[in-house]
Amino acid sequence: MKHPDTFYITTPIYYPSDKLHIGHTYCTVATDAMARYKRLKGDKVLFLTGTDEHGQKIEDKAREAGITPKEFVDNIVSAPGGILDLWKLMNISNDRFIRTTDSYHEQSIQRIFKRLYEQGDIYKGKYEGKYCKPCESFWTETQLVDGKCPDCGREVADAQEEAYFFRLSKYADRIQDLLENTDFLEPRSRVHEMVNNFIKPGLEDLCVSRTSFTWGVPVDFDPGHVVYVWIDALSNYITALGYENGQYQDFETFWPADVHFVGKEIVRFHAIIWPAILMALDLPLPKKVYGHGWLLLDGGKMSKSKGNVVDPVILAQRYGVDALRYFLLREFPFGSDGNFSNEALISRINMDLANDLGNLLSRTVSMAGKYFAGGRLPAEQAEGPEDGEITALAASLRDRYEGEMEKYAFQNALMEAFKVIARANKYIDETAPWVLAKDEANRPRLARVMYNLLECLRLSAVLLTPFMPQSCGKIFDQIGAGPELRTWESAGQFGGLPKDVTVERGENLFPRIDVQKELAELEAAAEAAKKAALPPLELEPQLEETVDFDTFVKSDLRVVKVKDCQKVKKSNKLLCFTLDDGTGIDRQILSGIAMYYEPEALVGKTLAAIVNLPPRKMMGLESNGMLLSAVHTERGEERLNLIMLSDAIPAGAKLC
């Protein structure tokens, strides 16, 4: 039986088909903050994340790269700079990391699949779809692009493939009831979409095996079939606890999960398919699935193929891991989409972390150090009329914060902590310690003011620890709060620090950022990264259509020498060439290459031209022919090179 003080929380397992971006980091950081919060409260926490490593896409990408699928995923997951390193950098405190290629997981999947088959929840049928022969891929009607294969653009044909199906339809009523009549799925706004779009139109049985690719868990009782996607991926949440394997013994302690955090596009799989699989296995259901929103860039979804992904490593290196973690959970309400921008990131760091929290810490600690010898407050202190409101606000912070955290409202929880921080900054202005410091008689009052400020910092820092673990540790060090004053219990009351606490000034935790300079540098870095991600060389595909020889030889290609070359007035593109074509009469050709060449550099060069094109007027000048050049694209930029020939070849020589 699961103990009430245990807490099992998961992220989705990520596809290691590309490097992860800030959107993936968002979900993992949120899960980490929740796991750390529960640990702070004293729960026994199991925080699971991992990678979803099977499937056609990985198989295809590995083939393209000329390596095995396992080598391919290892490069993205466990090689230096991979997913494991990213989570280390982001200070993610996961207790376990599952890879669906781990042998214990594969063994469990085979057992789960077999059991569902033997009890009749999985049956053999025919998968029907549109098949692309060259790609060996099935597509649904909606995946096709203009009725053709979305990968290669070729014709597809109706085809059938033997496959296993899971009886999802059998569980439709129970799932509708679960969604409508319990708190299983949050935010509640997502329930309506699930029920109306997917359950009410009729749940179809789900195809759970494939024979068209091999990179998956083999169905052990039917060679040729591999388990297809969702049974393999979703079951990670139980196999990682030891369900149907001997690797771990945590199933009894931690299942059912307290919450699965998932992005909104995979809510459907977690709120419909996953409970159905668990019902079929006769296992308790997770207590909650929370579908968070997406981080958008310029209003659209980030995607590697669009080239608009934000790299968390660059941001963490520039601003610090904690600042990035804070921003992600403070800026966007967890259940809704949010627009990521560098401006928002920098202004949030400057406003909240540099101005409010950083300033409060450095002002308080430096004043305490300046006004009291060795930074030690005297125990004799005097209350004042300004104290009541701020101490009450700080003392009740933990309750308000807890209320928000229990609802996964990270943004609100952080706002509560920052209300205390803002109030403390105002308290400095109200009490004006620099005025108190002028008169020795005010020493007890001055000490009390400092003490109240330190307590506000301490209580806030305890509750900010799940979000900014390293920075809060440094705050505690500066304000003299030992381990027993960093706990959840100690954050429930105002007045935990000893009256004669000693402060120790340390580094400035959140330096202010120069917005303009930083934005320019970030843009340049993003541009460089975008370029680096582009294919180094792109060539125009060769034409499939043939041209007959007689047509080809009608083009009169000649060697020409440049006698003069000028920019055409009012045109950014055109150069006007005066050429010797061997006839004794100058030939004028206009060419749109002004952005590639300085005209004077071309004088005297030997080039190739087609000379029997009909005359054409451009910008009021006549062009008689065309110069030949070679064109290709390099890292997204078009490159052009005029065909230059040896100066030993005379003008007028025919090219053939």
Ligand code: MSP
């Ligand atoms: N492998 C599946 C999940 C299987 S769980 C049993 C998968 N992987 S994924 O790598 O494509 O996505 C993992 C998670 O990252 C999803 O929850 C997805 O919503 C989240 N995000 C990917 N891009 C995102 C944003 N731009 N913003 C927020 N989250 C995003 O789906």
